[in-house]
Amino acid sequence: MKGLVWFRRDLRLRDNPALSAACQECREIVPFFVFDEPLLRSQVFGSACVGFMLGCLEELRRSLAEHGLALAWRMGEPVESVMQAAADLDANAVYWNRDYEPAALERDRLVQQRLAQQGHRVRTFKDHVVFEAEEVRGLTGDPFQRYSAYRDRWWVKWRAAAPPLLPVPPFPPTDRVSPSDSRAWPSTTDLGYQTVPMWIEPGEQAAHARLQWFLRGPIHAYVTGRNLPAIDGTSKLSPHLRFGTISARTLVHAALKALSKGGRVSRADVFTWIDEVVWREFFQQVLTSFPRVAEGPFKQKPGLPAPRSAGPERDRLFAAWCQGRTGYPIVDAGMRQLNQTGWMHNRVRMVVASFLVKDLRIDWQSGERYFMARLVDGDLAANNGNWQWCASTGTDAMQGYRIFNPKIQSEKFDADGEYLRRYVPELNNVPTKWIHEPHLMPHEEQVLAGCRIGSEYPSPIVDHRQARQEYLDLGQQQVKP
Ligand SMILES: Cc1cc2nc3c(=O)[nH]c(=O)nc-3n(C[C@H](O)[C@H](O)[C@H](O)COP(=O)(O)OP(=O)(O)OC[C@H]3O[C@@H](n4cnc5c(N)ncnc54)[C@H](O)[C@@H]3O)c2cc1C
Incomplete structure (x- = not known):
């Protein structure tokens, strides 16, 4: 039997149930990957994520080659690509590890149905x-x-x-390489993304x-x-x-x-x-x-103020948040870390999310999309679940009246301002005494530190105490009969 092993979110040889089963059941296997062209074109994910994926694929290709196998690949719409590959390679069975995102479930349902109609066997496995x-x-x-x-x-x-761990499987002997394997591998720029420096080694x-x-x-x-x-x-x-x-x-x-x-x-x-x-x-x-969470709140909880209406003020505040220019050092450091590296520390992710939703009263979905388009680890379930947690709309979410105080978070978790200075260089020479609230620094000290508020570093775009109170008052109005 010949098996096509469709790699997706499982770019490894060790402890890979679909790969192990294919190696056990088939006399010949063809490892296969699809560059999902419509998804790549949508730019839902960012350059960091795509670059990391390419690095992982490159290593997978090398590892498979060590076992005499070539990673076949196609660029296109996934259902059509798999159907074509199964037909061209004359595969009796197609193997993959399951993915639980709504769009992936629909894709897999379709491809499974069509493969079955064409007489190919389908074997899927729990892995993720x-x-x-x-x-x-x-x-x-x-x-x-x-x-x-x-x-x-x-x-x-x-x-x-x-569940036990599976070793790298013994691969069936192979003596031929699919013609698609000799084609040049696409680069990040071929895929329409930028090449960004990789701080984390892929593979x-x-x-x-x-x-x-x-x-x-x-x-x-x-x-x-x-x-x-x-x-x-x-x-x-x-x-x-x-x-x-x-x-x-x-x-x-x-x-x-x-x-x-x-x-x-x-x-x-x-x-x-x-x-x-x-x-x-x-x-x-x-x-x-509850796949509907991908489209909206898990619960419309009473007492949660509606987001600010669309318009120039909302756009101004959102742009400041995205650029890390809110005047709140912990928020700005987090957003700049995300923009520069494609990653952000979990504690800071919570702070910036709370700030967007509760201080700025901007819909959490805008934040969710922004994160997804930047994060190297962007994952629908984790990103959506955490955004809904921070926005107090999720299954087991932060209470609506809980609003992170950026200054307290910053003092508690980055007392000396080391993280703040790393990502907000304007604050480099600001004394630790003022690092968490530089706008309170006396003018002479601002000049000495080379950090004049309102020019070198922004003054706070909202007043946290006031924004917090407004959020709570609006919430109260919502629950009043
Ligand atoms: C607003 C927001 C958005 C987020 N978006 C994502 C995302 O798109 N992708 C993502 O993987 N994580 C997301 N997280 C969760 C968390 O921030 C990251 O998983 C974590 O920072 C990854 O760092 P680590 O691998 O060093 O984690 P570690 O602390 O080493 O934890 C080990 C693993 O546990 C899992 N994990 C840790 N914290 C969480 C959490 N809160 N929720 C779910 N899984 C968790 C991750 O897989 C992580 O790799 C988000 C958190 C927030 C607050």
Whole structure:
């Protein structure tokens, strides 16, 4: 039997269920990738994300070549591309790992139907998550809406049936290479994107190295370190999970193994980190169970003010937020980190999201789209789930009246202003005393620091206390009969 293995969000050889099954069941396999032309043209994702994907594909291609296999690829509409490839390569079966985004589910449903009509066998596998949505359900069988309840059930499942890890499979012998393999691989510019410097190494090897680095160091202080944007206190594995250069199963097994070895690893640090991986699964099951969240709020909660109306004022505020020129250093540092690197620290993501939705009263979907078009780890389930959490519209969301105070967040998590200065160079010479609220700095000190407010650095675009009060008052008006 000849099997076409369609790689999508699983750009790796290790612990890859679709690949392993194909190698076991087929005498010949053809690894295959589709550059989804309509999706690439839509520019939903940004250059960082596309560049990272290309790097991962490049490594996958090299790894497959070491096993005598060439990665076939096509550029086009995915359903047509797979149908064509299956026909051209005379594949008896097509293998892939499941994707749970609404558009991907529809694509897969269509291609599966058409492949079956043409007599090709289809085999699909769980891979992107440790447990699929329907595997973690409450007693009623309904999907969980509270993270804590989901997490408890998730752990019950794990203890009962932790999924094993699969090794790199033994590949069936191959003696021929598909003609498409010799074609030049598209570059980021060929795909219509810019080449951006990559601060995180793409590919499966790098993902494993990054995990080992994290388990040797930062995980030991994760409970506190994860909140400090100035340090490398988190794993930065999110882009790898996004493209599946490492599996979520591997992360959980590796962290628990590190704990079982004893030594200085603390339970609290390890479990707090695994709980973040479970948050990822939680949002994935929210998207799978309630696909409408991709289009709008999970709940229209009473007491949430309507966003500011469209118009020049809204556009001015949104542009300032996007450019990192709000006059709030922690917001500006976060947005500039995102614009420059395609990544932003989680604590700061929460601060900038709260600021957009609650201080500026701009619809969260604008923020969600902006993040998606910049993030190297842009992922519909995680991005949407977190935006809805911050906007208080999600399943298990931040209370509507909770509004992050940017100054307090900044003082608490970047006391010396190291992160602020790294991304907002105008603040380099501002004394730490004023770093969190530079607009309060006396004029002479502004001149001395080379940071005159209103010229070198913007004055705050809104007054946080006032904006907060307005938000709460508008909310109150909403709930009044
Ligand atoms: C407004 C907003 C938007 C976000 N958009 C995305 C996104 O598009 N893609 C994305 O992967 N994450 C998103 N996150 C979640 C989180 O910020 C990142 O997953 C995290 O910063 C990645 O860094 P890390 O790999 O070092 O995480 P670590 O702290 O090392 O955590 C390990 C893994 O757990 C998962 N994880 C951690 N925190 C969360 C979380 N809050 N929600 C879901 N999964 C989590 C990630 O897969 C992460 O790689 C968003 C958060 C916010 C507040």
